[in-house]
Amino acid sequence: MTTVSFSNKNMTRICYMLMSVPLLVAVTANETPQQVVTRYNNYKAICDGMGFQNVRCKDPVAFQSSLTKKLQYLKNQETVIFDKVSLNEGKAYDNTSGIFTAPFDGIYSFTWTILTTAGKYFLTEIVLNGKKVVLNYIDGRGRDGNSMSTSHANIKMKKGDKVWIRTCDTTGQFAHADWCFFSGSKL
Structure with a gap:
């Protein structure tokens, strides 16, 4: 057999x-x-x-946002609000709070970029429901021009889980407007 x-x-x-x-x-x-x-x-x-489950048609979830004003001297663990939204499929990103809320269970991919100026720095982290996942550190001290750093995280989320970018461990000193981005999508 x-x-x-x-x-x-x-x-x-x-x-x-x-x-x-x-x-x-x-x-x-x-x-x-x-x-x-x-x-x-x-x-x-x-x-x-036979145990086959219905396959849900893929609902697109993706956002792209940026800063419209420079950020200076933020407090420790203060949310970085990327207020200009150029894409928000699934309407999961809130540009007034800076928080992404998962509309479905799944794995989500996030990227954020910070640009600082000479002599300044900006330390951020992406958090899932308030717990640190990945850091992004950009340090322009001792440099003549602007410095840029990008970080990425794939995060397994349940429906209703929240992700955002916040300053960490120190006071963020300076982030440029129009050159800082936060984006994400469901894989």
């Missing part, structure tokens, strides 16, 4: 194939719309019985 195992990906393909068969048959057999729906529901019941 031979045992065959299927991965979730293969099960998904099999179920999609089974559910598409009634549509192909309907075209050639001239079935009524009600007959096609009944046949589809029968195949769907088979897939459900």
Whole structure:
């Protein structure tokens, strides 16, 4: 006796194939719309019985934001609010609070960039529900021109979890307007 195992990906393909068969048959057999729906529901019941779960169509979640004014001398753990939003698919980023709220469970990818000027620095971290995940440190002290730093984090989130950028461990001294960005998307 031979045992065959299927991965979730293969099960998904099999179920999609089974559910598409009634549509192909309907075209050639001239079935009524009600007959096609009944046949589809029968195949769907088979897939459900095999443990296949409905696959939600991918809802796009992505945002891109930037600063419109320079930031100076922020307090420790003060939220950095990227107030200019150029993209907000899924409306999960709030530009008045600077907080991204996950609309679905999943893995989200975040990137933020900070530009400071000569002689200044700016230390930030991305936090998940208030807990530090990744740091970003940009130090322009001892330099003649501007300095820029970008950090990235992939974060597993549950629906309703919150992520934001805040200063950490010290007072942020200076961040340029129009050159600082915060973006994210659901993978």
